[in-house]
Amino acid sequence: MTDPSPPISTAAADTMWLTRRIEKLKQCFALCGIINSTLDLPEVLDRIMRTSRQALGAETSSLLLVDETPGPGRGELVFQVAQGPMSDSLRQGFRLKRGEGLAGWVCENGRPLLIEDAYADERFNPEVDRRTGYRTKTILTFPLAVRGRVIGVSQLINKEDGSPFDAADLEMFTLICDQAAVAIDNARLHTEMLKKQRMEFDMELAANVQQGFLPRRVPDVVGLDVAGASRSCDETGGDYYDFIVRDGQDGSPGQMVVVVGDVTGHGIPAALLMASVRAFLRSRFLAPGDVGQVLDDVNRLLAEDLGMTGRFMTLFALEVDVATRSIRWVRAGHDPALVHDPALGVFCELGGKGIPLGIDGKWMYPCESMDSLTPGWVIVLGTDGIWEARNPGGVMYGKERLRKIVRARADCRAVDIVDAVMGDVETFRRGLPRRDDETVVVIKVGERGVEHEKNHAAGGSVCGHISVGMRR
Structure with missing residues (x-):
């Protein structure tokens, strides 16, 4: 078939x-x-x-x-x-x-x-x-x-x-x-892009929050002209400056405190540490005690938080008594403040001994003092991002160039001196990005009275007696 x-x-x-x-x-x-x-x-x-x-x-x-x-x-x-x-x-x-x-x-x-x-x-x-x-x-x-x-x-x-x-x-x-x-x-790639966008958003938010920590306005203290500026090398930074006014017995300004600090590292961890120190300082300055006692307490709290992390913060705190014009300061591992007396054309430094905050909780910070400020003095506090800035040739900006700018602008307002310093550092880098945060604060001492003028004319500069390296 x-x-x-x-x-x-x-x-x-x-x-x-x-x-x-x-x-x-x-x-x-x-x-x-x-x-x-x-x-x-x-x-x-x-x-x-x-x-x-x-x-x-x-x-x-x-x-x-x-x-x-x-x-x-x-x-x-x-x-x-x-x-x-x-x-x-x-x-x-x-x-x-x-x-x-x-x-x-x-x-x-x-x-x-x-x-x-x-x-x-x-x-x-x-x-x-x-x-x-x-x-x-x-x-x-x-x-x-x-x-x-x-x-x-x-x-x-x-x-x-x-x-x-x-x-x-x-x-x-x-x-x-x-x-x-x-x-x-x-x-x-899409996941990484989303992570990057979230990170950028978080960094922008953190930068905005951190900028809010910096002084919004300068305290109005008779006879003192104060200004400051800070620029981060990243979205967020570890530099810090602040103006804190402590009330006197009658409710009027008793002391004005100027602080400048520098946290190890950069980015979010440094910004968080900076925010913690700011909160500790502002809270502690509400209570009695000189600037040394304040830093003793803040250091103890910070050391407990940081433990063995290896992180710390250098700080320079300067307190001016508004009535007597006497000053007290503490140097916690930070560079000394620079003082310029334009009448004599000399520079000196407000030195002192002290380790950075957060290293040893038992450390007691010695408080240095000076009886009076002289009208015309220019006091400059800053962080090492200023004098350690480098140009394309690898040369550091240095403190001598900073002195020249301060000397040349000594008759100007504090804000003009700050602008001049920051502008000169920018010019010096010649387009190179910042390698570190840059912060500078200037205190310009105004007139206090006829009697003080006589003492100044007769006795010369108190700056000469505290200098650790007088320069003309």
């Missing part, structure tokens, strides 16, 4: 093969579109595995990514997604060393593997099968690579119809994995 079905011609067979191939390619492109339709990394990984299983009729699928974080596990493969009967065993976070098993081999060599019989391949590790009771038969493993760099491995195990994976499956899996690698890379 003859077969009633006519034989299929070669042309018809080719047409059927091309039709199936086109349909497969259409399906593949549609699946790639699904994979690339999101930038959420966990969703991208889940879609890669789900679409791969559906497209190739696989029982189990898994995706591993290379651990690129610094540390002992760098370069290892980490399971991110596992679907199918073995998904519970291949839990998220399970690791393979580079070169271990079929996935490790593919990652190490950057080439795919089409294994028809897993147990016939010596690279196959049957440990998971022994642990789970699952029987691995055929495996398709493909490297996920971007710009020539393997970032992970995708793997399919066993076909639902029981047949082994073949070359056509590998071809389709190749197309999916190539698109998947790009999708993973894009999702990672």
